[in-house]
Amino acid sequence: MNETIVVFSATQFTSQQLEELKYYFGIYKIQPLPLQLYKRWTNVNPMGTLDVKDLKPLVEFLIEKKKEGIKYVYFDGDKGMEFYMIRCALEIGMIPLYSTEYQTVESKDGERVKKHISFRAYHDYDRVR
Numbered sequence: 001m002n003e004t005i006v007v008f009s010a011t012q013f014t015s016q017q018l019e020e021l022k023y024y025f026g027i028y029k030i031q032p033l034p035l036q037l038y039k040r041w042t043n044v045n046p047m048g049t050l051d052v053k054d055l056k057p058l059v060e061f062l063i064e065k066k067k068e069g070i071k072y073v074y075f076d077g078d079k080g081m082e083f084y085m086i087r088c089a090l091e092i093g094m095i096p097l098y099s100t101e102y103q104t105v106e107s108k109d110g111e112r113v114k115k116h117i118s119f120r121a122y123h124d125y126d127r128v129r
Contacts, residue, residue: 005030
């Protein structure tokens, strides 16, 4: 099957990740966010409360992608925005994926380097009760 994944992220997938998406999920096409939504996704003010009303254009885009038959989505960004968007994706019947990783080294300046291990699908709470 030739699946597409919508990507809410500022980072690019590695060749290893692209191969994994093909092999395990049948995903052959990566669809990034349109520029205006990308700017909204990547420029969240880290101060104060997250106003979920600001997510409306992102949610509308996600719903439109679902109507087009796209079932996979990947979120990487502000954790609060991820939480709301993952819940939205699950509610409309999409399959949100996330990347598992582990810390490989810690550099001299304290930066932790992480290595991608695999993709997993989020599941809604009803599936794990």
